[in-house]
Amino acid sequence: MAKLRGTGIAAVNYPTGMNLGGDPSQALIHATTSGSFVVTLSATDLGQGLRTVIAQIAAETLGVGVDDVFIDTADTDTGPHDMGTFASRATHRVGNAVIAAAKEAREALLEVAAEELEASRDDLETDGLGNIRVRGAPGRSVKVTDIASLAQFTYGRTISGRGAWMKPRSAVDPETGAMDPDSTEAHACTVAEVEVDTETGVVTVISIKSAYEVGRQVNPALVHGQIVGGAWMGMSHALYETTTPYYPDPGHRPKDFSEYLMPGAHETPEIDCVVLEYPSSNGPYGVKGIGEMTANSPIPAIVNAIYHATGVRIDELPVTPELVLRGLEAKERHASGGVTPSTAGD
Amino acid sequence: MTADLHVVGRSVPRSDGVGHVTGRTLFTTDRSFPGMLHLKVVRSPVHHALVRGIDLSEAERVPGFVRALTHVDVPHNVYTILGLIGVEPEEEFVLAEDRVRYKGEPIVAIVAETEAAALEAVACVRLDLEELPAVFDVEEALRPGAPIVTHWGNNTFMYEGHPCRRVRFGDVEAAFARADHIVEGVYNTKPIEHAPTETTACIAVPEANGRYAVYTNTQALYFSLDNTAIILQVPGSRLHFIGGTVGGAFGGKVDVIVEPLATLAAMKTGRPVKYAFARWEEMQVSSTRSAWRIYVKDGVMRDGRIVARKVTSYADSGAYSRQTPYALTKHAANAAGPYAIPNVSIDAYCVYTNHVPSSAMRGFGITMASFAIEVQMDRIAEAVGLDPWSVRFLNAYRNGDMKPHRKRAEDATLIETMQAAAAFVGHELTPEQAAMTSDPRREGGE
Amino acid sequence: MVSSIVSFQVGDREVEVLVAPMTTLQTVLRYQLGYTAVKEGCRQGGCGSCAVLVDGEPVLSCLLPVEDVAGRRVTTLEALAEPDALHPIQQAFIDHLAFQCGYCTPGMVMVSKALLDRDPDPSRAEILDALAGNVCRCTGYAPIAEAVADAARVLASRGAQSR
Numbered sequence: 001m002a003k004l005r006g007t008g009i010a011a012v013n014y015p016t017g018m019n020l021g022g023d024p025s026q027a028l029i030h031a032t033t034s035g036s037f038v039v040t041l042s043a044t045d046l047g048q049g050l051r052t053v054i055a056q057i058a059a060e061t062l063g064v065g066v067d068d069v070f071i072d073t074a075d076t077d078t079g080p081h082d083m084g085t086f087a088s089r090a091t092h093r094v095g096n097a098v099i100a101a102a103k104e105a106r107e108a109l110l111e112v113a114a115e116e117l118e119a120s121r122d123d124l125e126t127d128g129l130g131n132i133r134v135r136g137a138p139g140r141s142v143k144v145t146d147i148a149s150l151a152q153f154t155y156g157r158t159i160s161g162r163g164a165w166m167k168p169r170s171a172v173d174p175e176t177g178a179m180d181p182d183s184t185e186a187h188a189c190t191v192a193e194v195e196v197d198t199e200t201g202v203v204t205v206i207s208i209k210s211a212y213e214v215g216r217q218v219n220p221a222l223v224h225g226q227i228v229g230g231a232w233m234g235m236s237h238a239l240y241e242t243t244t245p246y247y248p249d250p251g252h253r254p255k256d257f258s259e260y261l262m263p264g265a266h267e268t269p270e271i272d273c274v275v276l277e278y279p280s281s282n283g284p285y286g287v288k289g290i291g292e293m294t295a296n297s298p299i300p301a302i303v304n305a306i307y308h309a310t311g312v313r314i315d316e317l318p319v320t321p322e323l324v325l326r327g328l329e330a331k332e333r334h335a336s337g338g339v340t341p342s343t344a345g346d
Numbered sequence: 347m348t349a350d351l352h353v354v355g356r357s358v359p360r361s362d363g364v365g366h367v368t369g370r371t372l373f374t375t376d377r378s379f380p381g382m383l384h385l386k387v388v389r390s391p392v393h394h395a396l397v398r399g400i401d402l403s404e405a406e407r408v409p410g411f412v413r414a415l416t417h418v419d420v421p422h423n424v425y426t427i428l429g430l431i432g433v434e435p436e437e438e439f440v441l442a443e444d445r446v447r448y449k450g451e452p453i454v455a456i457v458a459e460t461e462a463a464a465l466e467a468v469a470c471v472r473l474d475l476e477e478l479p480a481v482f483d484v485e486e487a488l489r490p491g492a493p494i495v496t497h498w499g500n501n502t503f504m505y506e507g508h509p510c511r512r513v514r515f516g517d518v519e520a521a522f523a524r525a526d527h528i529v530e531g532v533y534n535t536k537p538i539e540h541a542p543t544e545t546t547a548c549i550a551v552p553e554a555n556g557r558y559a560v561y562t563n564t565q566a567l568y569f570s571l572d573n574t575a576i577i578l579q580v581p582g583s584r585l586h587f588i589g590g591t592v593g594g595a596f597g598g599k600v601d602v603i604v605e606p607l608a609t610l611a612a613m614k615t616g617r618p619v620k621y622a623f624a625r626w627e628e629m630q631v632s633s634t635r636s637a638w639r640i641y642v643k644d645g646v647m648r649d650g651r652i653v654a655r656k657v658t659s660y661a662d663s664g665a666y667s668r669q670t671p672y673a674l675t676k677h678a679a680n681a682a683g684p685y686a687i688p689n690v691s692i693d694a695y696c697v698y699t700n701h702v703p704s705s706a707m708r709g710f711g712i713t714m715a716s717f718a719i720e721v722q723m724d725r726i727a728e729a730v731g732l733d734p735w736s737v738r739f740l741n742a743y744r745n746g747d748m749k750p751h752r753k754r755a756e757d758a759t760l761i762e763t764m765q766a767a768a769a770f771v772g773h774e775l776t777p778e779q780a781a782m783t784s785d786p787r788r789e790g791g792e
Numbered sequence: 793m794v795s796s797i798v799s800f801q802v803g804d805r806e807v808e809v810l811v812a813p814m815t816t817l818q819t820v821l822r823y824q825l826g827y828t829a830v831k832e833g834c835r836q837g838g839c840g841s842c843a844v845l846v847d848g849e850p851v852l853s854c855l856l857p858v859e860d861v862a863g864r865r866v867t868t869l870e871a872l873a874e875p876d877a878l879h880p881i882q883q884a885f886i887d888h889l890a891f892q893c894g895y896c897t898p899g900m901v902m903v904s905k906a907l908l909d910r911d912p913d914p915s916r917a918e919i920l921d922a923l924a925g926n927v928c929r930c931t932g933y934a935p936i937a938e939a940v941a942d943a944a945r946v947l948a949s950r951g952a953q954s955r
């Protein structure tokens with residue numbers, strides 16, 4: 001009986017957007033008289049931080065600071081239509097809609113600024129710090145916040161914008177499956193290290209290390225959070241979770257967190273990543289969607305690591321200790337080939 | 347471009363952080379309304395049965411009982427969530443009619459003054475059920491003579507006349523015939539629960555102007571609103587959905603389960619109605635990630651090149667299809683993995699059984715394909731004597747490659763991502779692998 | 793089954809509630825007194841989202857009949873922050889992105905508070921022990937453990953300054 005260590009890898013891609021498209025999102029933006037901007041949506045934030053990244057995208061496009069942008073969501077009386085938050089679509093779709101709305105609002109802003117500065121609209125630029133200035137004319141600049149107020153009280157104008165984005169719906173050829181399912185694809189490659197206790201069959205994940213390619217990262221800390229949380233979920237799927245432990249037998253369904261197995265704080269391995277950025281052609285600032293995919297590559301990486309450690313090839317999830325022990329037993333009986341198990345430390 | 351960006355690319359703090367750490371963030375059930383009623387559901391205790399009768403007399407005598415709802419109260423009782431995007435047929439029952447198809451299927455909704463009264467009344471409802479044989483395995487469900495779950499005579503979702511979503515690319519059989527190795531694997535996965543820490547919930551509130559406000563933790567406000575409008579046969583303009591703060595979802599809150607019943611109850615009683623899943627309902631009755639059985643057969647040349655891949659997948663949809671038909675189409679588009687394979691055949695079946703319905707979950711249709719394909723890649727590596735990295739580099743898809751569903755790859759970076767991972771963990775690549783790019787025109791150059 | 797009146801303290805506030813027997817502290821806090829930072833992930837002791845402090849000790853309010861806190865002092869997350877200054881644990885949760893959806897956060901913060909009150913310099917294992925009864929489905933726990941360790945450092949340096 002021993003504790004065997006092994007590493008395994010997996011490489012995956014993951015599509016962005018509702019399969020086949022046809023999933024529109026809209027956004028409205030308006031300036032308040034105090035110079036902040038309100039982005040109105042009906043998209044939901046599931047905890048991934050949608051409100052934050054959408055505020056960043058709006059601020060970037062408007063040329064103002066992120067603290068001056070507020071996200072008002074989600075209320076169907078005020079927020080325009082949105083298909084929903086799923087399919088790694090929200091940052092991509094809503095972000096594109098927000099860029100369109102922000103561009104329109106920015107135009108309205110610059111028109112008022114042009115009048116106020118007695119300059120041509122085409123000579124104006126935003127500095128990203130809340131100022132509008134005349135290109136090449138230092139000193140001729142005006143604050144966005146001032147323009148917002150002047151627009152209403154002096155010029156009687158609205159500073160607002162509308163945006164929508166949709167990938168047109170693709171049909172599927174029922175014979176060949178020809179289709180255009182996605183907008184872009186993100187990628188991941190994960191290396192997992194495990195230790196298998198051959199006495200108990202218990203698999204301990206030592207580390208999950210990944211490289212991700214996610215297009216543009218709007219907020220790297222939030223991307224990192226998705227990768228860490230997703231790696232944990234992948235490990236949980238690989239080794240612990242099921243509602244139907246004897247599937248297809250429907251019995252013995254867990255009814256609460258005491259019976260539904262998931263790794264806790266103590267079982268969390270070292271999780272680390274590097275992130276590459278190859279901006280997509282159609283995402284906002286090159287975004288690709290990564291919300292869902294982060295649980296995917298850890299699962300086969302862990303299962304492949306178990307094989308590397310023990311020579312037991314497992315084709316079933318979750319990988320319970322019982323499954324590992326039965327595999328080890330079968331391997332002994334048949335002395336089947338495979339990679340030679342290596343003991344920890346050698 | 348990056349140098350020009352001011353805000354995008356920066357790890358600005360989350361705008362909702364202070365709310366979360368102070369407890370000021372209001373989640374759905376953190377709201378209460380004056381006169382709010384509680385809705386609880388009588389569920390099928392068996393996997394498959396005819397409903398012979400429902401006796402509410404005892405339940406009606408429970409103090410605090412307000413009213414019961416059965417299928418006759420639901421204006422459009424048979425629906426399918428994806429009907430909004432043209433998926434047919436309608437097949438799920440808001441409340442069961444003459445038959446229940448899974449353990450936990452809703453039969454009667456009870457509305458009461460308190461949650462305790464609602465639960466007591468639920469326990470007092472007497473059901474007269476005649477149990478039917480049930481089927482629980484995806485392949486058994488397809489055998490002749492299997493109990494039929496659907497109302498159209500077989501246990502698969504039909505894709506334009508086919509029992510599965512198909513992809514046909516090249517000629518797999520011819521390629522198998524000339525391959526040096528045939529590598530086969532069968533991969534089985536069990537259902538998984540989303541297990542968000544906040545359960546699925548909503549509160550429907552009559553508004554002064556004759557409309558209904560529905561506070562909900564749905565992932566998709568308009569999906570929920572539009573389905574509710576269809577089920578209740580009211581114009582969407584009479585509904586006002588408010589949400590946007592969700593305590594974890596992972597795909598489990600795209601189903602439209604609680605809103606139609608709570609809104610109907612609010613219409614029937616004129617009072618706010620709360621319908622929140624108990625933890626056991628979230629675990630045992632809400633949709634799961636499907637169980638999958640995936641057969642993979644690969645034709646591989648001596649050098650490790652995959653020349654043909656045939657995938658036959660069965661996803662267990664449970665008793666109703668919910669989002670699963672779409673998952674199989676997404677699966678079919680991706681089941682060959684991120685590899686350039688000239689001959690591919692995919693049959694992806696959405697199979698009805700008497701399990702709890704499955705639906706969307708993080709990685710929709712792809713998570714388990716990735717599991718199967720990536721374990722299969724290691725099998726191939728072993729069969730031809732390559733290491734796991736090499737077999738992946740050798741077969742990696744690149745820009746310009748035609749994918750099996752006939753879309754050219756555009757944003758491929760699998761190779762660069764694998765190179766980065768190898769560097770990150772200190773795995774040394776061969777000079778050829780280190781020089782590869784996803785853009786074949788630049789191969790070996792620059 | 794007669795209802796009874798129970799008096800206790802929530803933060804600095806004296807409260808008196810009329811409750812049926814076996815009503816849980818969670819139900820009273822959330823639905824009678826409006827302390828909705830007390831979450832209800834399971835109502836059966838499995839998730840920790842309802843954790844509060846009773847006389848400084850962490851308890852699962854969903855398992856505790858409210859009669860048991862008669863005359864005692866209950867601390868919920870609402871009491872942790874000053875109106876315009878976050879508690880170092882709260883700040884650390886923000887700095888380390890120790891939440892995604894935020895539903896587990898109140899419970900996580902309260903058990904962390906109990907730990908750091910008891911042991912200002914916990915080891916990593918002790919931090920994980922303190923979090924072991926709390927479920928987070930989003931973050932993978934590591935950011936939460938890091939936040940608690942960071943908060944301990946901040947509190948220690950403040951203590952050093954005030955000495």
Ligand code: FES
Pocket residue numbers: 831832833834835836837838839840841842843852853854855
């Ligand atoms: S609600 Fe108390 S432990 Fe889950």
Ligand code: FES
Pocket residue numbers: 047543593594890891892893894895896897927928929930931
């Ligand atoms: S942040 Fe969502 S459960 Fe912890």
